[in-house]
Amino acid sequence: MSSRFHIKRLCIIGVGLIGGSLARALRETGCVETIIGSGRNRAHLQRAQVLGVIDEYELDMAKAVRNADLVVVAVPLGAMPACFAVLKNSIGDNTVITDVGSAKQSVIDAMQTAFGELPKNFVPGHPIAGTEKSGVDAAFAELFSQRRVILTPHAASDSRAVKLVRQMWEHCGAQVLEMEAKHHDEVLAATSHLPHMLAYALVDTLARLQDRREIFAYAAGGFRDFTRIASSDPQMWHDICLANRESLAQMLGVYITDLQRLQQAIETNDSEYLKTTFTRAKTARDQFSESS
Amino acid sequence: MSSRFHIKRLCIIGVGLIGGSLARALRETGCVETIIGSGRNRAHLQRAQVLGVIDEYELDMAKAVRNADLVVVAVPLGAMPACFAVLKNSIGDNTVITDVGSAKQSVIDAMQTAFGELPKNFVPGHPIAGTEKSGVDAAFAELFSQRRVILTPHAASDSRAVKLVRQMWEHCGAQVLEMEAKHHDEVLAATSHLPHMLAYALVDTLARLQDRREIFAYAAGGFRDFTRIASSDPQMWHDICLANRESLAQMLGVYITDLQRLQQAIETNDSEYLKTTFTRAKTARDQFSESS
Numbered sequence: 001m002s003s004r005f006h007i008k009r010l011c012i013i014g015v016g017l018i019g020g021s022l023a024r025a026l027r028e029t030g031c032v033e034t035i036i037g038s039g040r041n042r043a044h045l046q047r048a049q050v051l052g053v054i055d056e057y058e059l060d061m062a063k064a065v066r067n068a069d070l071v072v073v074a075v076p077l078g079a080m081p082a083c084f085a086v087l088k089n090s091i092g093d094n095t096v097i098t099d100v101g102s103a104k105q106s107v108i109d110a111m112q113t114a115f116g117e118l119p120k121n122f123v124p125g126h127p128i129a130g131t132e133k134s135g136v137d138a139a140f141a142e143l144f145s146q147r148r149v150i151l152t153p154h155a156a157s158d159s160r161a162v163k164l165v166r167q168m169w170e171h172c173g174a175q176v177l178e179m180e181a182k183h184h185d186e187v188l189a190a191t192s193h194l195p196h197m198l199a200y201a202l203v204d205t206l207a208r209l210q211d212r213r214e215i216f217a218y219a220a221g222g223f224r225d226f227t228r229i230a231s232s233d234p235q236m237w238h239d240i241c242l243a244n245r246e247s248l249a250q251m252l253g254v255y256i257t258d259l260q261r262l263q264q265a266i267e268t269n270d271s272e273y274l275k276t277t278f279t280r281a282k283t284a285r286d287q288f289s290e291s292s
Numbered sequence: 293m294s295s296r297f298h299i300k301r302l303c304i305i306g307v308g309l310i311g312g313s314l315a316r317a318l319r320e321t322g323c324v325e326t327i328i329g330s331g332r333n334r335a336h337l338q339r340a341q342v343l344g345v346i347d348e349y350e351l352d353m354a355k356a357v358r359n360a361d362l363v364v365v366a367v368p369l370g371a372m373p374a375c376f377a378v379l380k381n382s383i384g385d386n387t388v389i390t391d392v393g394s395a396k397q398s399v400i401d402a403m404q405t406a407f408g409e410l411p412k413n414f415v416p417g418h419p420i421a422g423t424e425k426s427g428v429d430a431a432f433a434e435l436f437s438q439r440r441v442i443l444t445p446h447a448a449s450d451s452r453a454v455k456l457v458r459q460m461w462e463h464c465g466a467q468v469l470e471m472e473a474k475h476h477d478e479v480l481a482a483t484s485h486l487p488h489m490l491a492y493a494l495v496d497t498l499a500r501l502q503d504r505r506e507i508f509a510y511a512a513g514g515f516r517d518f519t520r521i522a523s524s525d526p527q528m529w530h531d532i533c534l535a536n537r538e539s540l541a542q543m544l545g546v547y548i549t550d551l552q553r554l555q556q557a558i559e560t561n562d563s564e565y566l567k568t569t570f571t572r573a574k575t576a577r578d579q580f581s582e583s584s
Contacts, residue, residue: 128512148510190498191511195518197554198490200573205550206482207576216580218440219483220420222521226487229514230577234570241558241566252555256548258497262489263544266533274533278526281492284499285522288508 005167007032011068013061013083014039015048017130018100019074020139023053025172028141038064039075048136062090070164073099077239080107084114096161097122098168102188102236104152104181106243120158123165124181125151127174128192132231145173152181189247194255196237197248199230297459299324303360305353305375306331307340309422310392311366312431315345317464320433330356331367340428354382362456365391369531372399376406388413388453390460394480394528396444396473398535412450415457416473417443419466420484424523437465444473481539486547488529489540491522 010026012019015037026032037045037054038061045057058064065071065087075083080101087097097119101107104124112118129147131138149169153162166176179187206215241248265273302318304311307329318324329337329346330353337349350356357363357379367375372393379389389411393399396416404410421439423430441461445454458468471479498507533540557565 128510130512130514132514147512150510187507187510190501190507191515195494195515198494198551199518200570201551201554202487202490202547203573203577204569205547207572209482211479215479215482216576216583218420218442218479219580220422220439222422222424223483223487225517225520226491227577228517230573231581232574234567234574237570238563238566242561242563245558245561249555249559252551252558255494255497256551256555259490259493259544259548262493263541263548266537266544267541269534269537271530271534274530275526277496278492278529280499281495281522282524282526284504284508285495285519288511289523291508
């Protein structure tokens with residue numbers, strides 16, 4: 001980690017759980033002079049200022065990014081194209097841009113569309129961190145501590161820009177890795193997007209049963225843990241589904257096939273299949289527990 | 293809760309997480325004079341004695357239940373038929389029998405087969421509590437505190453026996469309810485058995501992907517919570533699947549249909565369906581959080 005990381009003016013567009021936690025974490029490092037927040041909702045930005053998450057706010061995004069050294073776009077994926085269109089006409093030549101979107105190829109495509117080419121100062125990123133909560137009130141400085149952040153620089157990404165974004169996350173306590181955007185999207189479809197779909201679908205399936213009140217009354221700790229992520233922001237996950245449509249639909253297909261096979265094993269008393277599958281899963285999960 | 297609950301001799305067959313936690317909880321109440329453990333594994337029983345969970349142990353189940361006021365069968369569902377066969381030839385006329393199996397109709401059927409009729413002192417039960425851990429080392433006295441226990445007495449169950457079992461659980465801090473065995477099995481298929489299948493299947497699906505090491509390396513907190521129950525005992529869940537085959541296969545069918553519909557919505561950019569489903573699920577999950 002370089003000690004020379006210093007930002008005079010940081011602009012965070014979208015001061016929610018992720019943007020707000022990033023502001024809090026960077027403020028604690030003392031490496032950032034001024035944090036300016038921007039977004040569509042004045043009340044949210046005022047709240048962020050009251051909480052001390054940002055120093056000032058500016059609803060006009062074009063004004064907000066003026067003279068910024070670094071702009072972090074932390075809006076939902078669906079709001080990025082409009083955001084990039086504003087940046088195209090207002091961003092300074094030396095301002096580095098990064099984002100925190102949970103799918104990366106769609107962000108790169110949106111940037112390409114907005115700018116006509118991929119700006120050399122644009123470094124797509126994704127902190128693998130979050131909670132089922134959302135909004136700046138849920139933000140906390142330690143969110144990224146010991147978490148992984150994946151950067152997916154494009155061919156023309158400037159190495160100075162990549163270094164700055166990397167340093168920013170490292171100063172938040174994160175471990176930074178780089179990979180291809182497409183590969184990122186496949187990996188995250190499996191480990192994050194698919195589980196969210198399964199949790200949403202389970203709660204929704206149960207909620208639509210006739211005796212839903214009784215059903216939930218008898219749910220216990222396992223159910224609580226299993227479905228916690230179904231409390232996540234619906235708009236955000238709507239956007240992620242559409243942004244990572246191909247990889248996610250493919251993973252869902254693989255999973256559904258496996259689940260149908262499991263259902264068949266239960267129906268046919270296939271003792272061996274059940275034991276083998278559960279044991280293999282437990283072994284993998286226990287290994288994951290130990291290593292993470 | 294009656295203050296007259298008192299047990300001279302309690303026999304717990306299967307001193308694992310549930311049986312051991314029950315022993316610990318009852319010992320703290322001071323309402324039980326002697327707790328005798330039984331089971332197939334001497335080392336496990338010795339361990340339970342060393343930990344102070346049981347007072348003594350007896351590998352010979354017929355001897356263990358002799359003179360017991362109350363026998364709690366806490367072995368995996370698949371081991372119950374053999375266990376009941378021994379009880380048939382050794383249990384005293386006044387000894388109350390209960391169990392802790394996660395599926396109830398299969399336990400009742402096994403008892404009917406072993407005894408030729410349902411004993412009046414038999415009260416099937418199911419504490420809705422547990423962790424992903426197993427074994428007596430994981431047992432703790434508070435496991436049942438503020439949890440629900442479902443009793444599914446049969447038509448010939450003696451009211452004195454039902455009262456004794458109810459008091460036992462209430463003294464562990466649990467809330468006791470009664471319902472039909474078949475209804476219990478349907479409710480638990482939805483809230484417990486189905487989520488366990490989904491978690492096992494997810495971890496297994498990912499574990500069988502080519503880049504499994506990398507996949508798990510990028511899994512974060514949501515994944516950890518979501519898959520915790522996949523660390524549960526495979527043998528126990530194998531037994532539950534087969535014991536509650538019909539209800540579980542049916543719930544899996546409903547879920548798979550819903551998941552296929554979700555996959556289709558993702559593939560076809562069905563924005564409205566995604567938003568509606570996720571929002572409905574979040575609302576239900578948030579309500580569940582508040583009420584539990």
